[in-house]
Amino acid sequence: MEMERIYEIASDAASRLRALAGGSISIGLVLGSGLGEYAERLAGKKTLSYQDIPGFPVSSVKGHNGQFVIGNLGEKKVVVMQGRFHFYEGYDREMLLLGVRSMKLLGVEYLLLTNAAGGVNLSYEPGTLMSICDHINFAGVNPLIGKNDDRFGVRFPDQGNVYDRELRKELMDLSEKMGIPLREGVYMMMSGPSFETPAEIRMARTLGADAVGMSTVPEAIAANHCGIKTLGISLITNMAAGVTDQKLTHEEVSLIAKQSSERFERLVDAIVTEVF
Ligand code: HPA
Numbered sequence: 001m002e003m004e005r006i007y008e009i010a011s012d013a014a015s016r017l018r019a020l021a022g023g024s025i026s027i028g029l030v031l032g033s034g035l036g037e038y039a040e041r042l043a044g045k046k047t048l049s050y051q052d053i054p055g056f057p058v059s060s061v062k063g064h065n066g067q068f069v070i071g072n073l074g075e076k077k078v079v080v081m082q083g084r085f086h087f088y089e090g091y092d093r094e095m096l097l098l099g100v101r102s103m104k105l106l107g108v109e110y111l112l113l114t115n116a117a118g119g120v121n122l123s124y125e126p127g128t129l130m131s132i133c134d135h136i137n138f139a140g141v142n143p144l145i146g147k148n149d150d151r152f153g154v155r156f157p158d159q160g161n162v163y164d165r166e167l168r169k170e171l172m173d174l175s176e177k178m179g180i181p182l183r184e185g186v187y188m189m190m191s192g193p194s195f196e197t198p199a200e201i202r203m204a205r206t207l208g209a210d211a212v213g214m215s216t217v218p219e220a221i222a223a224n225h226c227g228i229k230t231l232g233i234s235l236i237t238n239m240a241a242g243v244t245d246q247k248l249t250h251e252e253v254s255l256i257a258k259q260s261s262e263r264f265e266r267l268v269d270a271i272v273t274e275v276f
Pocket residue numbers: 116117118119195196212213214237238239240241248253
């Protein structure tokens with residue numbers, strides 16, 4: 001798809017959201033598998049379904065509703081993507097830029113990306129919350145391939161601080177203060193949709209990954225490109241392949257995510273109200 005068309009779709013989405021919100025919004029959240037319920041916490045909730053935005057992809061994964069939700073958390077106005085787009089759904093890679101770019105045009109300056117992930121680090125058991133300190137893009141694709149849109153950022157963006165160092169520090173201090181255990185780690189993205197093999201997970205561990213998943217990295221690349229300060233939180237829902245002989249299923253991932261939602265929600269509340 002043409003660069004110009006992506007811009008048009010994103011600006012259309014942003015103006016619809018701005019009309020709905022009665023102004024700009026500076027905080028964005030992307031909710032991962034099993035974590036979508038967080039949006040229910042917002043006051044004065046309004047929604048915009050992806051299918052009502054011409055040209056916008058529609059999320060096809062169970063547990064991903066496919067809509068923007070706007071609302072308030074305390075004093076703060078927030079825009080949430082409830083449901084995201086994944087490479088494995090078969091979208092053209094530049095479609096993965098749309099959500100973040102729509103948020104950018106809406107005024108978003110701070111973004112929290114969340115996901116359910118497999119624990120590669122052997123001490124990261126199901127239920128562990130991990131602040132993403134860096135990523136390894138192992139999906140084989142970069143969403144910025146294609147003509148660069150200079151309105152968003154430079155052709156060759158630096159990626160030394162994709163998950164903002166200062167915000168991460170504040171987040172670690174805050175989680176400690178709240179008594180919510182939070183680890184830091186490297187997230188490796190695989191394209192999916194098949195889960196990894198045990199050999200792939202051993203490779204991931206050797207290469208320095210702590211968690212593995214099928215999302216987040218395209219959005220983080222897009223956000224970094226356009227200068228949005230970003231944090232990432234992985235909820236470890238399972239030990240990655242080969243660590244135990246338990247079979248991996250999407251249902252299990254969603255179930256464990258739901259069971260850990262109380263801690264996750266408290267932490268996200270604190271990020272929105274105190275870090276952003
Ligand atoms: N692998 C990839 N993606 C995932 C996993 C996993 O083990 N768990 C949750 N999302």
